[in-house]
Amino acid sequence: xxxxxxxxxxxxxxxxxxxxxxxxxxxxxxxxxxxxMNTISxxxxxxHYAEHAQKPxxxxxxxxxxxxxxVSMVIEGKNAIAVMRAINGATNPVNAATGSIRGDLALxxxxxxxxxxxxxxxxxxxxxxxFKDSEIAGYSRIDETWIYEN
Ligand code: IDP
Ligand code: MG
Numbered sequence: 001x002x003x004x005x006x007x008x009x010x011x012x013x014x015x016x017x018x019x020x021x022x023x024x025x026x027x028x029x030x031x032x033x034x035x036x037m038n039t040i041s042x043x044x045x046x047x048h049y050a051e052h053a054q055k056p057x058x059x060x061x062x063x064x065x066x067x068x069x070x071v072s073m074v075i076e077g078k079n080a081i082a083v084m085r086a087i088n089g090a091t092n093p094v095n096a097a098t099g100s101i102r103g104d105l106a107l108x109x110x111x112x113x114x115x116x117x118x119x120x121x122x123x124x125x126x127x128x129x130x131f132k133d134s135e136i137a138g139y140s141r142i143d144e145t146w147i148y149e150n
Contacts, residue, residue, distance in 0.1 A: 005073070032073055
């Protein structure tokens with residue numbers, strides 16, 4: 001099983017889409033193993049988006065992502081990293097498949113509702129930025145034998 005870091009960004013919270021995002025994740029069969037709502041600090045935001053530090057949109061991205069409450073989650077499941085990226089859709093909503101969160105609910109790259117880690121390395125790193133080990137729950141869901149063949 002893989003774990004990945006997922007965020008409903010401040011635009012998703014302001015638009016009342018937290019439940020919509022969580023609904024899609026749970027219905028797919030993925031498991032929420034950690035979740036919190038908070039306004040992330042500039043320090044955490046800069047660590048989270050360090051790979052984009054040289055990009056022209058970095059400052060506006062940091063001020064946006066820290067502008068209000070967001071919902072952080074650790075999501076677990078088979079191929080959770082790739083599946084969550086597909087649930088979210090392409091970064092620019094114009095290119096996001098209909099049926100994905102961004103393809104159904106967003107129009108602008110800078111207001112694309114959700115984040116999900118893009119690789120096993122970034123998932124491990126991002127989970128460690130946002131959660132302590134003690135905040136992540138290990139548990140079985142009663143439907144797992146109906147979601148996974150083995
Ligand atoms: P991702 O969120 O799909 O992984 P990244 O390329 O890692 O996409 O970019 C991180 C975030 O930075 C995007 O989700 C988006 O909010 C923002 N972003 C990326 N490219 C642009 C841009 O060209 N203009 C404005 N914001 C951008
Ligand atoms: Mg990214």
